[in-house]
Amino acid sequence: MDPQEVLQRFKLHSGGGTLRVVSPIDGSELSRVQETSPQELAQIIEKAEHAFKKWRLVPAPKRGELIRLFGEELRAHKEDLGALVTLECGKILQEGLGEVQEMIDICDFAVGLSRQLYGLTIASERPGHRMMETWHPLGPVLVISPFNFPVAVWCWNFALAIVCGDSVIWKPSEKTPLTALATLSLFEKALKKFNASLDLLLLVVGDSDLGKPLVESPKISLVSATGSVSMGKAVAQSVAARLGKSLLELSGNNAMILTPSADLELAIRAIAFSALGTTGQRCTTLRRLIVHKSLYDQVLKRLSQIYKHVPVGNPMEVKTLMGPLIDQRSFDEMQVALKEAGSQGGHVQGGERILEEKYPKAYYVRPALVTMKTQTEIVRKETFAPILYVIPYEDFEDALKMQNDVPQGLSSCIFTNDIREAETFLSARGSDCGIANVNIGPSGAEIGGAFGGEKETGSGRESGSDVWKNYMRRATNTINYSKELPLAQGIHFDMEEK
Numbered sequence: 001m002d003p004q005e006v007l008q009r010f011k012l013h014s015g016g017g018t019l020r021v022v023s024p025i026d027g028s029e030l031s032r033v034q035e036t037s038p039q040e041l042a043q044i045i046e047k048a049e050h051a052f053k054k055w056r057l058v059p060a061p062k063r064g065e066l067i068r069l070f071g072e073e074l075r076a077h078k079e080d081l082g083a084l085v086t087l088e089c090g091k092i093l094q095e096g097l098g099e100v101q102e103m104i105d106i107c108d109f110a111v112g113l114s115r116q117l118y119g120l121t122i123a124s125e126r127p128g129h130r131m132m133e134t135w136h137p138l139g140p141v142l143v144i145s146p147f148n149f150p151v152a153v154w155c156w157n158f159a160l161a162i163v164c165g166d167s168v169i170w171k172p173s174e175k176t177p178l179t180a181l182a183t184l185s186l187f188e189k190a191l192k193k194f195n196a197s198l199d200l201l202l203l204v205v206g207d208s209d210l211g212k213p214l215v216e217s218p219k220i221s222l223v224s225a226t227g228s229v230s231m232g233k234a235v236a237q238s239v240a241a242r243l244g245k246s247l248l249e250l251s252g253n254n255a256m257i258l259t260p261s262a263d264l265e266l267a268i269r270a271i272a273f274s275a276l277g278t279t280g281q282r283c284t285t286l287r288r289l290i291v292h293k294s295l296y297d298q299v300l301k302r303l304s305q306i307y308k309h310v311p312v313g314n315p316m317e318v319k320t321l322m323g324p325l326i327d328q329r330s331f332d333e334m335q336v337a338l339k340e341a342g343s344q345g346g347h348v349q350g351g352e353r354i355l356e357e358k359y360p361k362a363y364y365v366r367p368a369l370v371t372m373k374t375q376t377e378i379v380r381k382e383t384f385a386p387i388l389y390v391i392p393y394e395d396f397e398d399a400l401k402m403q404n405d406v407p408q409g410l411s412s413c414i415f416t417n418d419i420r421e422a423e424t425f426l427s428a429r430g431s432d433c434g435i436a437n438v439n440i441g442p443s444g445a446e447i448g449g450a451f452g453g454e455k456e457t458g459s460g461r462e463s464g465s466d467v468w469k470n471y472m473r474r475a476t477n478t479i480n481y482s483k484e485l486p487l488a489q490g491i492h493f494d495m496e497e498k
């Protein structure tokens with residue numbers, strides 16, 4: 001697919017702004033995008049507040065209709081938007097299309113949800129009383145999104161926030177503003193069909209500094225931020241300083257425990273997809289393979305072949321399974337990590353730059369397979385690149401301990417046919433992650449479940465299940481339909497009026 005054609009379809013080719021957008025595929029400039037100025041931020045917040053005040057009065061199923069229309073636009077433009085995702089962030093086309101499909105899925109979910117925003121009725125201890133919970137729209141929601149899922153992660157937040165009655169300010173990654181602009185244009189089409197001219201989605205384009213005043217604003221009811229731990233710490237502190245609400249989805253350092261009873265064919269396929277997919281640039285990427293010593297040699301031999309031969313190249317080409325890294329910084333960080341692994345006793349295979357002649361301004365690498373005797377400091381860090389550390393274990397309890405002994409707690413999995421191991425892994429003393437799978441790799445979650453992690457990953461939950469509650473405020477209502485005024489806890493407070 002011709003990049004210019006893809007850009008033209010969304011009228012993004014001409015640019016005319018100051019933010020240079022570069023494709024990681026070949027380092028070429030895609031466009032120059034207009035940046036939001038810091039002076040515009042106050043007005044953007046005001047617009048979001050104004051839109052919220054109107055939108056919260058629209059019945060929730062009607063709000064769902066807007067997301068249904070948005071989902072239709074996404075269906076109609078899936079190929080184009082998927083190609084743009086690939087062009088801008090470098091994931092292979094299959095994954096670019098998958099990302100748009102994930103947006104469509106969450107829209108479908110949100111449409112159904114718009115008729116299910118229900119609260120509880122609670123038994124009152126007082127006669128002639130009824131207690132209930134009501135869920136109300138929350139306010140303007142700020143969504144900060146990362147480069148590696150430029151639209152899907154945002155859409156998890158957006159689709160739910162809109163049916164919940166909120167307005168949304170979106171601060172996409174400065175590396176991927178084009179997909180955000182294209183998505184905004186599709187949403188505007190849906191708004192037109194819905195016959196509404198509300199500022200329900202406002203875009204803030206530019207670098208991380210622009211996010212800071214938004215995060216600090218008490219007018220923002222929820223900050224939902226996805227990205228690195230360092231970003232999460234900065235955001236969490238600013239929001240906590242004003243006693244605001246935040247939802248954080250941060251780095252992962254995900255492991256697989258590969259046990260003697262595992263179905264190796266399944267496991268090898270799962271390792272390949274979850275360690276190599278998106279060039280190791282997924283929050284759920286498999287980074288640590290904790291493998292039983294009885295399988296160690298044969299697993300390593302098979303992985304070694306896969307790592308040597310996996311097709312790396314232009315992500316637009318059908319045969320490619322691994323595209324480029326996002327930029328030079330990412331490549332440099334990968335090299336530093338591999339050097340550290342070497343100095344900490346690791347043996348490194350791969351990891352070198354390739355295709356440099358063909359793409360001198362882009363960063364393609366062979367994925368790196370690193371054998372370690374133990375889980376050293378570098379293994380406990382998230383390096384956002386295709387590095388898989390392989391560590392042997394003898395005793396299942398040791399493997400479990402190793403799996404949990406990292407600062408992050410996003411995703412995890414075990415491959416086993418032993419029910420005791422599987423159930424222990426899922427039990428309270430098993431995996432300490434937000435996602436724990438059996439005989440499935442750690443990446444590629446469905447939208448129906450609550451997605452997120454513990455510890456340094458930030459404890460946020462997005463997407464399915466009852467996550468919608470994050471985007472609403474809960475009111476507890478007690479109604480007295482009796483002719484008495486009994487007090488809770490049996491308290492007497494009888495007054496004589498003079």
Ligand code: NAD
Nearest residue numbers: 145146147172173208211227228231234249250251252283
């Ligand atoms: P990043 O932290 O560099 O940037 C993410 C976003 O935060 C960008 O939009 C950036 O402009 C903004 N930002 C950075 N500092 C900020 C600040 N102080 N205030 C406000 N906004 C700020 O992350 P990245 O490199 O784009 O993405 C990769 C990281 O994201 C990895 O660590 C990955 O694990 C993580 N991630 C997590 C999840 C999850 O669901 N847990 C999903 C995808 C990516």
